[in-house]
Amino acid sequence: MFPENLKYTVEHEWVAVNGDTCTVGITAFAAEQLGDITYVELPETGLAGSQGDDAATVESVKAASDVYLPIGGTVFEINEALEEKPELVNESPFDDGWFFKLENVTSSDLDSLMDADAYAAFVKEQDH
Amino acid sequence: MSWVPTTSQDEEEMLKTIGVTRMEDLFDSIPDAIRLKSWDIPEGISEMAVKANMQALSGKNQLHSLSFLGGGYYDHYIPAAVDALSLRSEFYTAYTPYQPECAQGTLQSIYEYQSAICRLTNMEFANASLYEGGTAVFEAAAMALRINRKRNKIVCHPSMNPTYRKMLDAHTANLDIEIVDGDDPTDAACVIVQNPAFDGSLEDFTELGKQCHEAGTLLVVSFYPISLGLVKTPGEMGADIAIAEGQCLGIPLAFGGPYLGILATLKKHVRKMPGRIAGATNDAKGRRGFVLTLQAREQHIRRTKAMSNICSNQALCALRALIYLSLLGKEGLLEVAEHCHSKAEYLKSKLTFGTIVNTKPTFNEFVVRLPRPAAEVVAALSAEGIQAGLPLNDWKTGDTGDLMIAVTEKHTRDDLDRFAALLESVSCS
Numbered sequence: 001m002f003p004e005n006l007k008y009t010v011e012h013e014w015v016a017v018n019g020d021t022c023t024v025g026i027t028a029f030a031a032e033q034l035g036d037i038t039y040v041e042l043p044e045t046g047l048a049g050s051q052g053d054d055a056a057t058v059e060s061v062k063a064a065s066d067v068y069l070p071i072g073g074t075v076f077e078i079n080e081a082l083e084e085k086p087e088l089v090n091e092s093p094f095d096d097g098w099f100f101k102l103e104n105v106t107s108s109d110l111d112s113l114m115d116a117d118a119y120a121a122f123v124k125e126q127d128h
Numbered sequence: 129m130s131w132v133p134t135t136s137q138d139e140e141e142m143l144k145t146i147g148v149t150r151m152e153d154l155f156d157s158i159p160d161a162i163r164l165k166s167w168d169i170p171e172g173i174s175e176m177a178v179k180a181n182m183q184a185l186s187g188k189n190q191l192h193s194l195s196f197l198g199g200g201y202y203d204h205y206i207p208a209a210v211d212a213l214s215l216r217s218e219f220y221t222a223y224t225p226y227q228p229e230c231a232q233g234t235l236q237s238i239y240e241y242q243s244a245i246c247r248l249t250n251m252e253f254a255n256a257s258l259y260e261g262g263t264a265v266f267e268a269a270a271m272a273l274r275i276n277r278k279r280n281k282i283v284c285h286p287s288m289n290p291t292y293r294k295m296l297d298a299h300t301a302n303l304d305i306e307i308v309d310g311d312d313p314t315d316a317a318c319v320i321v322q323n324p325a326f327d328g329s330l331e332d333f334t335e336l337g338k339q340c341h342e343a344g345t346l347l348v349v350s351f352y353p354i355s356l357g358l359v360k361t362p363g364e365m366g367a368d369i370a371i372a373e374g375q376c377l378g379i380p381l382a383f384g385g386p387y388l389g390i391l392a393t394l395k396k397h398v399r400k401m402p403g404r405i406a407g408a409t410n411d412a413k414g415r416r417g418f419v420l421t422l423q424a425r426e427q428h429i430r431r432t433k434a435m436s437n438i439c440s441n442q443a444l445c446a447l448r449a450l451i452y453l454s455l456l457g458k459e460g461l462l463e464v465a466e467h468c469h470s471k472a473e474y475l476k477s478k479l480t481f482g483t484i485v486n487t488k489p490t491f492n493e494f495v496v497r498l499p500r501p502a503a504e505v506v507a508a509l510s511a512e513g514i515q516a517g518l519p520l521n522d523w524k525t526g527d528t529g530d531l532m533i534a535v536t537e538k539h540t541r542d543d544l545d546r547f548a549a550l551l552e553s554v555s556c557s
Contacts, residue, residue, distance in 0.1 A: 039399070039424070041399065059424040063424070063429060064424035064425075064429050064430050066433070
């Protein structure tokens with residue numbers, strides 16, 4: 001149900017590790033809970049922070065939610081396509097709907113994240 | 129909206145339903161020690177007595193004096209239709225209903241108001257309005273700080289109304305914000321300017337706007353709505369945020385309000401804008417309708433991370449401004465502005481016994497230096513039923529002889545001649 005190659009946070013973000021850098025987005029479960037996403041406010045490239053710092057905001061027709069840095073690092077690329085097409089987050093949360101890419105990451109933070117099975121169990125719990 | 133009071137029988141039933149015997153039981157959780165023992169309110173009096181009382185109080189107001197007071201608030205003529213329409217019971221309520229299912233008229237009037245403000249200012253988006261001009265200054269500064277997140281400096285240009293400057297200080301007293309006076313945009317979140325300046329002088333801030341944008345700084349322009357019939361608009365000067373006191377647009381002068389805070393901006397900044405925004409949309413059957421939009425900025429959704437604590441608007445005053453602007457239209461606004469300007473120039477030409485302090489062109493307000501302290505002149509003319517203007521020394525921005533005079537389309541040539549003659553005899557005696 002959730003891609004095996006990704007890591008997950010309790011804030012429903014996913015992290016893809018690509019060598020020294022990481023790609024971050026929100027999970028299909030989060031996108032579905034938010035409903036139709038109308039706007040994504042992305043961080044500026046160069047934003048550096050630690051795990052849990054504010055990084056982005058997602059607005060849907062019914063709510064606005066913050067997206068945090070799932071691990072420490074520096075934003076070096078953002079998904080500019082989301083500015084014009086925020087619906088990509090609903091349509092393709094694990095692929096075209098990615099948010100930003102991090103470099104200089106704090107690798108040890110990855111240990112605190114969940115794998116796909118653990119996240120699936122976490123979501124199941126949340127759903128009740 | 130009709131107000132339906134509850135009867136004592138209704139109250140009894142409601143109390144019974146929730147299982148308490150007396151209304152006072154609802155306040156049981158408030159400790160006795162901090163509860164009011166007495167309201168100290170006199171026994172009721174008859175309607176007739178109340179009316180007589182209120183009339184005696186309101187009789188103390190000088191409603192018919194000839195006024196040249198300005199400084200941000202102006203005595204313009206209000207067409208009768210403004211009252212006739214805005215006092216209709218559908219609109220005349222202290223509470224603004226925003227629910228689209230029951231308030232399409234209110235929401236449409238807000239939407240039309242926003243559109244009128246955009247056309248007036250040459251800006252792209254206006255909000256549903258704020259409490260008054262001073263609040264708009266603070267909200268614009270706070271908005272600039274949200275857009276320029278890494279900066280915490282606000283620059284106040286000397287053209288700014290000193291009252292607004294004071295209000296900005298009060299609003300930001302407990303915030304980590306550096307406020308400096310001047311016009312250097314370096315490292316600032318924004319530079320706030322005002323046109324016409326407090327002393328009435330007209331300026332063109334286009335060049336300063338360019339300097340601001342090169343420095344990554346926003347240009348905030350505080351404007352006088354009526355003047356835009358004649359002078360360059362905030363949008364034409366490259367403003368990122370345009371703000372104003374909207375009292376001059378069909379809202380009577382009253383001691384402290386209610387007035388109208390106008391705020392407009394560019395599309396790229398709209399998500400950082402404070403306050404409510406009405407938008408046009410289609411309902412499920414494809415019919416045009418109006419709703420509040422971009423609400424994810426607001427505190428009922430965003431909580432502590434909301435753009436501002438403003439969660440209402442000045443709907444009734446905004447409606448009056450809309451009616452006023454609609455009645456005048458583009459031509460009417462130009463005519464009012466021309467009257468204000470040319471009458472002020474006429475009065476200036478009559479004040480040869482004093483010196484005009486402004487070195488730049490003015491719109492409808494200017495400063496004259498009198499041979500006698502302005503405060504004394506004002507007191508003497510007040511006895512004649514004339515409010516001569518504002519002694520600038522009260523703001524510590526001018527000489528004791530400096531009197532700031534505002535002229536509007538309401539002043540006739542006779543008014544101006546009479547005023548000039550009295551002013552001369554009082555200040556040269």
